[in-house]
Amino acid sequence: MRIYQAHIIDTPTPSSFRIFENGYVAVDDDGIVVDVWHELPLELVHRTADPSSDVRLIQLGDRLLIPAFCDMHVHAPQYRNLGLALDEELLVWLNRYTFPEEARFSSPEYAEHIYRRFVHELWMQGTMHSSVFATIHPQATDLLCRLFAEAGLSALVGLVGMDRNAPDNLLNSARDLQDYYQTHHRASSQSVFPILTPRFIPSCSPEMMRTYGQLVASYGLPVQSHLSENRSEIDWVRQLEPESVCYADAYRRYGVLGQTPTLMAHCCYSEGKELEMLRDNHVTVAHCPTSNSNLASGIAPVRTFLNEGIPVVLGTDVSAGHYMSMLRVIQYAIQVSKLHYARTEGQLPYLSLSEAFYLATKAGGQYFMQAALSEKGTGSFEAGNTFDALVIDDSYLNYDHYTLEHRLQRYIYIGDDRDIRIRFARGNQLPEPIL
Ligand code: GUN
Ligand code: FE
Numbered sequence: 001m002r003i004y005q006a007h008i009i010d011t012p013t014p015s016s017f018r019i020f021e022n023g024y025v026a027v028d029d030d031g032i033v034v035d036v037w038h039e040l041p042l043e044l045v046h047r048t049a050d051p052s053s054d055v056r057l058i059q060l061g062d063r064l065l066i067p068a069f070c071d072m073h074v075h076a077p078q079y080r081n082l083g084l085a086l087d088e089e090l091l092v093w094l095n096r097y098t099f100p101e102e103a104r105f106s107s108p109e110y111a112e113h114i115y116r117r118f119v120h121e122l123w124m125q126g127t128m129h130s131s132v133f134a135t136i137h138p139q140a141t142d143l144l145c146r147l148f149a150e151a152g153l154s155a156l157v158g159l160v161g162m163d164r165n166a167p168d169n170l171l172n173s174a175r176d177l178q179d180y181y182q183t184h185h186r187a188s189s190q191s192v193f194p195i196l197t198p199r200f201i202p203s204c205s206p207e208m209m210r211t212y213g214q215l216v217a218s219y220g221l222p223v224q225s226h227l228s229e230n231r232s233e234i235d236w237v238r239q240l241e242p243e244s245v246c247y248a249d250a251y252r253r254y255g256v257l258g259q260t261p262t263l264m265a266h267c268c269y270s271e272g273k274e275l276e277m278l279r280d281n282h283v284t285v286a287h288c289p290t291s292n293s294n295l296a297s298g299i300a301p302v303r304t305f306l307n308e309g310i311p312v313v314l315g316t317d318v319s320a321g322h323y324m325s326m327l328r329v330i331q332y333a334i335q336v337s338k339l340h341y342a343r344t345e346g347q348l349p350y351l352s353l354s355e356a357f358y359l360a361t362k363a364g365g366q367y368f369m370q371a372a373l374s375e376k377g378t379g380s381f382e383a384g385n386t387f388d389a390l391v392i393d394d395s396y397l398n399y400d401h402y403t404l405e406h407r408l409q410r411y412i413y414i415g416d417d418r419d420i421r422i423r424f425a426r427g428n429q430l431p432e433p434i435l
Contacts, residue, residue, distance in 0.1 A: 031427020
């Protein structure tokens with residue numbers, strides 16, 4: 001067992017930070033959190049002092065120890081477009097910039113070049129869990145899974161399904177999906193899990209959606225997709241699926257809304273019937289505020305979701321989101337919620353720092369645990385969770401009179417990956433992945 005001493009901060013509940021100044025966290029040999037303390041129990045004081053004991057005390061000094069981040073919506077093949085081409089709204093952006101880039105992943109060499117950099121950046125930014133869209137290409141997707149496993153990072157990885165409204169070289173078929181999942185419905189390693197990934201309704205014909213419904217029923221796999229991101233997209237779905245009462249209903253009617261853990265990105269315009277449908281089908285919303293700002297999509301009603309008991313997690317949505325750091329996503333989540341608050345004359349409270357931090361850590365971990373059928377949670381230092389953590393050295397930002405909560409706030413708003421000294425995943429200190 002190892003015991004780390006540092007300033008430990010996490011959010012077991014959204015309403016406030018739990019802070020252990022010069023506290024202790026014990027991690028067993030399987031990488032599971034045993035307990036967290038303000039003071040080390042006397043028995044452990046003796047054991048850590050005994051050189052023959054198997055308990056080691058590691059003092060991390062005047063540093064912050066926080067849970068690693070969960071990016072619950074990100075497109076690996078869009079990594080090269082980071083920060084580019086954010087001058088259009090969703091549908092033009094997809095056709096003009098995104099589809100041509102994704103088509104390049106038919107080349108395994110190109111895929112390896114980009115995917116190595118993508119996985120390296122997740123490591124760099126301290127994102128130990130993610131839910132990832134790949135492309136339609138099985139070989140490149142297998143490679144991505146292998147790179148995650150080699151890096152020691154946890155991921156839900158989806159081969160993307162799309163059989164209409166895109167260039168021919170970026171289409172697959174219902175049959176391709178059946179073939180793929182016949183051999184890919186189990187975890188490909190200890191930390192990498194499959195997730196069904198219909199791109200969105202405009203990309204998937206009724207035949208493909210029916211196949212997704214069958215795959216959900218046969219294999220019990222989780223689902224991720226996009227929902228109600230942009231007004232033109234919603235109008236288009238209304239034309240494509242006239243029998244559906246709302247966009248979410250188009251997924252529901254094919255049996256891919258809540259039969260298994262379901263993660264829907266954006267939901268900027270989910271209200272009324274659709275909001276009820278998300279709640280009643282236990283859908284998790286992936287809120288992507290950097291993306292929604294960049295593509296002028298809208299502001300998701302996150303407070304309303306939370307009040308309704310709809311779980312919300314956060315995602316970068318790279319490359320509609322322009323940056324891989326979950327720090328930026330936490331910051332934008334708070335900022336867009338404040339703008340929403342001002343616009344709606346303060347009817348509902350905006351997100352607090354601890355709430356946004358919770359969404360980026362424990363809430364993401366809860367979805368991941370359900371989707372990976374795991375018994376171990378992550379995203380907070382509660383006993384029984386895996387120890388996925390970051391050691392932050394904020395000494396250059398620091399003045400004596402700051403509280404620990406203010407130090408964390410400064411790190412979130414103006415810190416970056418250079419401040420991360422150690423990254424732990426499942427109890428192991430992760431080395432930098434090979435580029
Ligand atoms: N809707 C369908 N595909 C995409 C995508 O790649 N990014 C975003 N932001 N929305 C989408
Ligand atoms: Fe997306």
